[in-house]
Amino acid sequence: MRNVTLEKLFVHPIVQKYVGRSGIAHAISVAEKAFYIAKDTDENPDLAAKAGFLHDIGHYKWYENGEWNFELYKENDIHAIKGAARAHKLLVRCGEDLQDAKAIALAILLHTDSYLPEGKLELSPLQQIVARADEADEEPGGAHHYRIIDYQPALERIKRLDIKIDNLNESKNLEHTS
Template sequence: MRNVSLEKLYNHPIVQKYVRRSGMAHAIAVAEKAFEIAVQNKVDPDLAAKAGFLHDIGHYTWYRSNGEWDYQEYKQNDIHAIKGAARAHKLLVRCGEDLQNAKEIALAILLHTDSYLPDGQLKLSPLQYVVAKADQADELPGGKHHYRKIDGGTALARIQTLDQRINHYKLSNQIEKTVS
């Protein structure tokens, strides 16, 4: 059914290093919102949740010497979506994700923000739209969403609950398709 669970990703050392650095509470909240928006828009919630969870895996540490997030430096020099798409793709493939799914997730991560793009509008795929909307829904002014804290037990419990919701959704939709 699913080659790679969110829990498998959560427990991976690469995720613990880079997603924790950019804000685990934000990553989990975006994954949960991506699931909800995906279900509403008939987009694969598994891919949406994974892309939402990994969307900031490419963040560089734009921090001042006092430990505060340097939002202006970030906005001026950011390419985290480019770096994150490549990092997430490599991680997903290594974890055993379907190659086409890994590519779709990486592209959604690449296009979840326009902070590094020249002015203009992109036509996003439904999955890319879901991830961008989920990220926007959890953002706080000045990048403060990256500061929210979550303890490891709570984070893992929320990841496991989201995995269960995805499995339930996929199973119930599979049953509906075989009945119709």
């Protein structure tokens, strides 16, 4: 039984504000991609989908003279740091298992290396999944952040993903008990 569903996160005002700022369509797409990668690699699809959905919750829009400046963003952004902290606080307040909240926050922290010094990090499988899912959904110039989706279709996709996670968890539980 999951303590926190994607739907519970989706409808939360903090998520609507901050994930909405960075693009709900992108967040849902990354959550879906993370789910499938996790499923195919036998990692936790619930944690992967949540981390994928929340991965850009720390975004700040970099404007110059009223226009989005993608280069300014790429040079100065640390959204993964802010996002990891914001997501962790949200997940804990929503009742997520504390170790799961930490794992999700760390996957958010390390989903991009744009702010890290040169070098190679040893990423966990969950961290790799979120980074791969995000990269798979990227578009040139940050256009993936500006895809539009209406609230109702977005909510329906989230609900369908929750069902897939529940069904997968149920089938795994049946395997372990038979």
